[in-house]
Amino acid sequence: MSTSTTDRPPTATSILSLRNVNKNFGAVAALTDISLDVAAGEVVAIVGDNGAGKSTLVKVLSGVHRPDSGDIRFESRPVTIPNPTAALDMGIATVFQDLALCDNLNVIENLFLGRELRRGRLDEIAMETRSWELLRQLSAKIPSVRIPIASLSGGQRQTVAIARSLLGDPKVIILDEPTAALGVAQTAEVLNLVERLRDRGLGVIMISHNMADVQAVADRVIVLRLGRNNGEFTVGEVTPEEIIAAITGATENAVTLRTAKIDLRGVKTAQSTVDKEVTR
Template identity: 50%
Template sequence: MRNSSTPPLLRLEDICVKFGFVEALKSVNLSIQRQEVVAIVGDNGAGKSTLIKVIAGFLQPGFGHIYLNGEQVTIPSIREADRMGIASVFQGQEFCDNLDVASNLFLGKEINQIGIRDDDSMNSRARSVLKTLSSAIRVGSPIASLSVGQRQTVAIARTLLNDPQLILLDEPTAALSVMQSAEVLAYIKRLRSEGRSVVMVCHDLPDVFAVSDRIVVIRQGHVTGVHRTVETSYEEIIAEIAGVTTEHEYEEIAENPKFDSMVRQRKLIDRTISAAVSHGTGHDSPLD
């Protein structure tokens, strides 16, 4: 149970963002607590990625205030966000395919001793970070040899180098197989168990329901709903995303056969996450 006197990890107050005459975010208010996973969902163009980019320091709000650990802050850049304990993984993370895993983890943040790159320290730190995620990825493996899911794991591992409080993930399971998605979702749960908070933009509701503590629905730049995941349903979330206002429209959504498919997919994800966790914690493969 959280101490009511402790301020949230992050609080957004009346955040507004405009692109020309288009209002991408309209007076958004949102709090992120410590040690929780918050999923942001909504239709294309709803403002999900804009919101996460504001928190990441990639975009500056035209109006509003941001509070981190109860103190008002400005997040002028991704680099400054990283220094403040906010790390982010956006879609299309770029890697240098001619370098190994450890070199990609430390790209632009190389450890040097007396002006000489310290590969031993970087390899040791890389092993430690990957072990946190229960990953069997070898730090000396060429990044080009990794699967899409493994590259996503490396992208998440890279965020952990500065021991962040808050990790932002933009569509972390997009284009992944069921097993690869389950591994990433298992890593997200692991991050929460370590005391970190995660905010993820995700369009796949079974993934959202499998790992999140709360679901935030954004529609046309507004936060239209914030739900505890265990207290809501696919029907309610999709109705809010679609802007359903009548009982008849809601019944049509609830009767859609794709919900049976979602339920089956969720059960498969839960089983696969359990298998991924068991595999990750039980292997004895070296990481170098």
Template identity: 65%
Template sequence: MANRQTEGPATGGPILRLTKISKNFGAVSALTDIDLEVHAGEVVALVGDNGAGKSTLIKVLAGVHQPTSGQIEFCGKPVSLDSPSLALELGIATVFQDLALCENLDVVANLFLGHEVSPWNLDEVAMEVRAWTLLKELAARIPSVREPIASLSGGQRQTVAIARSLLLDPKIIMLDEPTAALGVAQTAEVLNLIERVRERGLGVIIISHNMEDVRAVADRIVVLRLGRNNGVFSPDASNHELVASITGATENAVSRRIERKSDVNHRGGSTA
């Protein structure tokens, strides 16, 4: 995998660094001593089984939840993400799985919803031009910026949601299951879009259960298990390694299949 030379924070360190982040909900510990770093121009995949703490961690970074303990550094400085608006102001944008798009409005209206006046003070024509410019930079396959969201495909809707987050010039964008329930062509479209976002120098965090999608775009794969760090892998890691880290079991269906294929090959046979 080629090294990507991308300008980062002035300190030369990561854009985002989490140190010993924990989050408790009463007596329930959702996160325990989580460490995480994200650099400019890097895609970090956050994977784990249901209940591993992925969504809680994303909500902590989005300012929805405040950590019980630990430290968050952004561009080398300690920060407190007390609200979603503060996270956005700092430069952390989040695209949640529901996308939060208004289906009865067109692409332009969705891109600028809530920002029609401040900070751009744009009129309809200027907003349309800005929308086309951004979507062209992303090589997005949107037929028209005046197309209602209801008529767009799942991949196109994901594109609009990501483009909307980029209007605020964030340094990090977080994507929650960006390819969930998408077809093959739409998934490829979204993965290409993630590549282009990375090329803009942003740090990207993606949550996904699809290991093939993760391998396609991630520079690092961070595994959470039961609310704790449980390994950091390169995209070249085997399915056996990833499944073992995610489930906590070295003996699983993947490892058994590998063993069966190995036995067959050793005997000079073949397997379907």
């Protein structure tokens, strides 16, 4: 089912609400009148083709870019997000696609990089204890927090990046293409992490190109097209073909036409069987 967010007032249950957010880069309109809501314990997937504005939206919410206009509310309060530190302090954590992990450092050092615990000197025991706490919250399958990041799989790296985002006890986590370039088993591992974040009561924004991943864990889907809202769908009430149609801006596209051809082929076969029975 498709609904419109643009004209809807922010709801009382929303942790994060955007209304009519705009961002231009010179003459290029990257975002135009973008609106969305994210509630506690909800996974909202943002999908769209390349150039749809997904990356710009992530950077606006994470404090990398400041919007030119529009209203952003966090826990029903109007806010501005001038920089990434302000976003973290507010309770918005972002895990970017490149993960920003240091391969030569171990899990603990990556988790606390720039936020080390000190009591005159580094408190390695406290950091190790906290590292295991974070990883257990995510039911992470990591053999040791003392091994270098370079020795971990793609899914385990994503786990470490997500665990690091939980250090500041955020209320909203943004995951930018969390399953990109992962195998089947690793993708399943990361999707399990997304569900655990939702179960902990966090609002999750997941940027993704993968419709199977979106339908597996998302509660709602927001479609961006050419920097604008182009549909909001409730998962379970929408098909992948309908979402793809909104992404492409067409009600008919290669996927839906292919499906229609298959259905038509079935109808023709059934009709041919009926005709044979009639002529006997």
